[in-house]
Amino acid sequence: MKIAILVAVLGERDAVGTDAREMAAALARRGHDVRLFATAGAGAEPLDAIDEVVADPRAVLIYHFAFGWPPGIDVLRRARCRRVVRYHNVTPPEFFAPWSDEYERSCRAGRDEIATIATLNCDSYLCASPFNADDFLATGVARERIAVLAPFNRLDRLVETPAALPVLDERQSGATWLAVGRLAPNKAHLDLFEAFACYLDRCEADSRLLVVGSEDMRLERYNAALRERVHALRLESHIHWLRDVDESALKATYLSADALVSLSRHEGFCVPLAEAMALGVPVVALDAGAQAWTLCGAGLVWDSAEPALISASIERLRADPALRSELRERGFARVANEFSPQRLEQRLADAIEALP
Amino acid sequence: MSKHSSVEKSDALIERVRGEIRAQAATLRERPLLEREMPPAARDERIDRARLAYRIGDLTDAHHQAFVEQAFHALLKRAPTPAETDAHLALLAAGATKAEALGNLRWSPEGRAIGAHVAGLAPRYAMAKLRRVPLLGYLVDVPLNLAALPALARHQRASDAMFAAGNAAAAQSDRAFVARIEALDARNAQALEHQSREQATLAHELREQDARAHQRIDDLHAFAHELAVARDALTRTLGEVGDSLRSRIETLEGTSANMIGRFDELEFIRQRFYAINHWTHHLEQAFARIEGAATQNNATRRQRALQLAEAEVVGDAARAARNAAWAKAFRADAVDAAQVFVCASGVDWSHELASLGCRVVHVDADAGAARANGIDVESADAFEALRRCADASLDGIAALSASHLVLASPLLDWLGEAHRALRPGAALFLADAREACVIADEWLRRALPPSASALASWSPALFTAAGFVDARRIDAADGTPAWLMRRAAA
Numbered sequence: 138m139k140i141a142i143l144v145a146v147l148g149e150r151d152a153v154g155t156d157a158r159e160m161a162a163a164l165a166r167r168g169h170d171v172r173l174f175a176t177a178g179a180g181a182e183p184l185d186a187i188d189e190v191v192a193d194p195r196a197v198l199i200y201h202f203a204f205g206w207p208p209g210i211d212v213l214r215r216a217r218c219r220r221v222v223r224y225h226n227v228t229p230p231e232f233f234a235p236w237s238d239e240y241e242r243s244c245r246a247g248r249d250e251i252a253t254i255a256t257l258n259c260d261s262y263l264c265a266s267p268f269n270a271d272d273f274l275a276t277g278v279a280r281e282r283i284a285v286l287a288p289f290n291r292l293d294r295l296v297e298t299p300a301a302l303p304v305l306d307e308r309q310s311g312a313t314w315l316a317v318g319r320l321a322p323n324k325a326h327l328d329l330f331e332a333f334a335c336y337l338d339r340c341e342a343d344s345r346l347l348v349v350g351s352e353d354m355r356l357e358r359y360n361a362a363l364r365e366r367v368h369a370l371r372l373e374s375h376i377h378w379l380r381d382v383d384e385s386a387l388k389a390t391y392l393s394a395d396a397l398v399s400l401s402r403h404e405g406f407c408v409p410l411a412e413a414m415a416l417g418v419p420v421v422a423l424d425a426g427a428q429a430w431t432l433c434g435a436g437l438v439w440d441s442a443e444p445a446l447i448s449a450s451i452e453r454l455r456a457d458p459a460l461r462s463e464l465r466e467r468g469f470a471r472v473a474n475e476f477s478p479q480r481l482e483q484r485l486a487d488a489i490e491a492l493p
Numbered sequence: 494m495s496k497h498s499s500v501e502k503s504d505a506l507i508e509r510v511r512g513e514i515r516a517q518a519a520t521l522r523e524r525p526l527l528e529r530e531m532p533p534a535a536r537d538e539r540i541d542r543a544r545l546a547y548r549i550g551d552l553t554d555a556h557h558q559a560f561v562e563q564a565f566h567a568l569l570k571r572a573p574t575p576a577e578t579d580a581h582l583a584l585l586a587a588g589a590t591k592a593e594a595l596g597n598l599r600w601s602p603e604g605r606a607i608g609a610h611v612a613g614l615a616p617r618y619a620m621a622k623l624r625r626v627p628l629l630g631y632l633v634d635v636p637l638n639l640a641a642l643p644a645l646a647r648h649q650r651a652s653d654a655m656f657a658a659g660n661a662a663a664a665q666s667d668r669a670f671v672a673r674i675e676a677l678d679a680r681n682a683q684a685l686e687h688q689s690r691e692q693a694t695l696a697h698e699l700r701e702q703d704a705r706a707h708q709r710i711d712d713l714h715a716f717a718h719e720l721a722v723a724r725d726a727l728t729r730t731l732g733e734v735g736d737s738l739r740s741r742i743e744t745l746e747g748t749s750a751n752m753i754g755r756f757d758e759l760e761f762i763r764q765r766f767y768a769i770n771h772w773t774h775h776l777e778q779a780f781a782r783i784e785g786a787a788t789q790n791n792a793t794r795r796q797r798a799l800q801l802a803e804a805e806v807v808g809d810a811a812r813a814a815r816n817a818a819w820a821k822a823f824r825a826d827a828v829d830a831a832q833v834f835v836c837a838s839g840v841d842w843s844h845e846l847a848s849l850g851c852r853v854v855h856v857d858a859d860a861g862a863a864r865a866n867g868i869d870v871e872s873a874d875a876f877e878a879l880r881r882c883a884d885a886s887l888d889g890i891a892a893l894s895a896s897h898l899v900l901a902s903p904l905l906d907w908l909g910e911a912h913r914a915l916r917p918g919a920a921l922f923l924a925d926a927r928e929a930c931v932i933a934d935e936w937l938r939r940a941l942p943p944s945a946s947a948l949a950s951w952s953p954a955l956f957t958a959a960g961f962v963d964a965r966r967i968d969a970a971d972g973t974p975a976w977l978m979r980r981a982a983a
Contacts, residue, residue, distance in 0.1 A: 337527070340521075342527040342529040369602075375529075434504070437507075437511065446515065448518070448521060449517040449521055450514050453517065
């Protein structure tokens with residue numbers, strides 16, 4: 138079967154790019170003729186070459202929808218083949234309103250496109266989580282056309298990659314908090330810094346916070362606000378900023394952490410949670426977006442980012458080996474049952490075969 | 494069930510832990526504030542973190558950058574960042590007093606959190622801030638400065654003297670520096686000469702080491718070559734092993750396919766076997782029914798034949814006289830009340846003997862015809878009935894149609910059984926009359942063997958050999974042959 142996978146930008150390591158690439162590999166293993174199309178990205182064909190595929194009624198188009206992108210809508214409209222929308226979620230513009238007009242406009246356009254895509258009456262809507270599925274259910278898309286399929290990932294590779302020893306050697310006596318994700322307003326790093334400062338002041342003063350993620354130049358106002366908050370809370374010497382880390386260093390940061398802390402207020406899935414579970418790292422997270430579903434009991438999930446609550450969670454995890462073990466076992470089971478590549482590949486194959 | 498129970502238990506554990514964490518969080522703010530431990534790189538031994546009380550003179554003696562660093566160490570318990578240092582130096586260069594700089598740090602949010610006490614700082618800082626107020630600051634500043642003019646002049650003169658002393662000390666220091674530099678130049682020259690010698694020595698050693706390194710590299714190249722050869726060999730071996738395994742797998746797959754085919758055949762054969770077994774069973778039942786019907790048919794035919802034969806026997810006018818004569822002769826050889834075994838005869842013959850005082854046992858396979866006559870009748874095969882008789886238990890055996898007896902069993906077998914069952918001296922009578930059983934056999938086409946049917950040709954020697962004595966012919970008047978003899982004594 139001919140399958141065209143369409144994504145605006147085919148990144149090497151971001152969640153959407155990884156999902157698209159691994160999905161293509163999985164379908165190719167099943168014997169399908171898979172081609173990737175994007176405006177940019179290694180291994181992708183240009184957008185104008187997609188018409189020869191989507192004109193074939195027996196072919197399948199899978200469109201990865203993560204933000205507003207009118208050319209993607211155009212392809213969906215003119216496609217004569219069976220159409221599948223892979224929905225990663227679009228961050229609500231309200232998060233960006235104080236920081237970036239450009240981001241706010243882009244996210245608003247993306248949210249508006251949800252209704253547009255719903256009216257295109259596609260054959261299937263593959264959502265990364267039930268939280269994402271709610272967006273299309275709210276627009277009136279029939280429930281039987283909506284399916285949940287967690288994002289394809291590289292957890293196997295991360296588990297098998299050797300950890301970078303220099304990073305592991307930096308471990309110290311105090312607690313090590315870990316935050317993974319780009320620096321964006323919805324990720325709530327400001328809340329994280331408040332919670333971490335509380336931990337330093339009340340629990341263990343020689344602790345550190347590893348922040349893995351890149352700054353976005355278009356969010357300079359937000360970046361400056363982060364720096365000011367770090368200075369005001371006197372966290373400079375306690376925060377380690379890790380940018381452009383490779384898989385080996387990323388694994389080492391996970392292994393050296395006492396917990397992954399995610400106080401993000403909006404997540405369509407949150408791959409770092411799955412990575413932490415795959416590596417046996419306990420998770421403390423906010424019950425926002427899809428995070429509670431992704432963890433499914435394999436972490437401490439709170440409905441509030443109150444600093445004392447988050448700090449007490451880390452303190453308890455540090456002092457309670459049985460709790461750590463329980464959460465670790467749950468995490469391993471969750472990954473094996475729901476997010477392993479083999480399981481995802483089978484579910485994707487089932488979804489493709491079920492197309493009319 | 495146990496797994497489900499385990500999940501519930503662990504859920505309960507998590508819920509309990511969550512409750513305990515909430516309780517712990519509620520008390521977290523009540524804990525004393527910890528002093529943050531800086532990572533090693535951030536620690537500064539010049540910072541006395543325990544000291545929170547100062548006099549203003551302790552902090553204002555230093556100048557310029559030293560003043561800024563000392564102020565940060567004392568009031569914020571940390572080193573200033575480069576930006577912070579630049580900002581405070583700019584403030585001082587703009588004419589701000591040290592008291593104002595100190596006050597800015599002491600009453601910043603960070604300084605308030607630390608809470609160091611500097612005696613005398615508060616009024617000076619307040620005055621410095623007051624001087625910053627437009628107009629009012631000027632009105633305050635001018636009278637204060639005018640009042641302080643004598644002191645300022647004294648400070649100026651003291652400064653002049655201090656600078657002059659400083660200049661003289663600086664000139665002396667310069668001279669000392671020049672002398673020091675000249676001494677250093679001389680030492681440098683010596684050092685250079687020594688260094689050139691050392692360099693020559695080092696160069697020689699380096700050349701030797703270089704040669705050794707080249708040799709080592711050559712060795713490593715040779716080793717790498719050997720490794721490459723070994724790797725190629727290993728690759729070939731692995732390839733061969735892979736080919737072998739693939740071949741083996743293909744063979745096994747073929748064998749497996751064959752086995753599956755065989756299994757199919759076996760299943761087919763098994764089904765056929767069951768089917769044949771089923772058919773065989775039905776066939777056996779059919780044969781049994783056919784044989785039963787045939788047996789029944791034969792019995793019916795024989796019964797009819799016997800009835801007709803008996804009617805014919807009744808019509809034999811000479812039969813009564815013949816039987817009476819034979820009975821008389823038999824009775825003459827038998828003891829009184831002799832126990833006589835009668836077979837292959839009509840029942841009237843048994844009556845004839847009974848009337849002469851014999852105790853007769855009449856044996857007839859077709860006993861139904863004789864039962865009504867009221868004598869002791871046994872329904873059985875004659876030969877089998879004789880075999881059941883005890884040894885030497887009979888006083889006589891009489892059979893009118895001996896040829897019928899030998900139809901089923903050989904004559905010698907008969908004679909042997911008769912010899913066993915008869916008492917010594919007991920009589921044996923054998924005739925060849927056409928009794929009903931013989932007539933029925935003829936009608937049913939059961940032909941007699943030629944030798945058996947020739948009773949007349951039997952000789953006394955035959956009976957003597959069988960253990961009998963006094964064998965003699967007592968043929969009837971109509972010529973029907975008959976033999977009478979006795980069992981020999983033991």
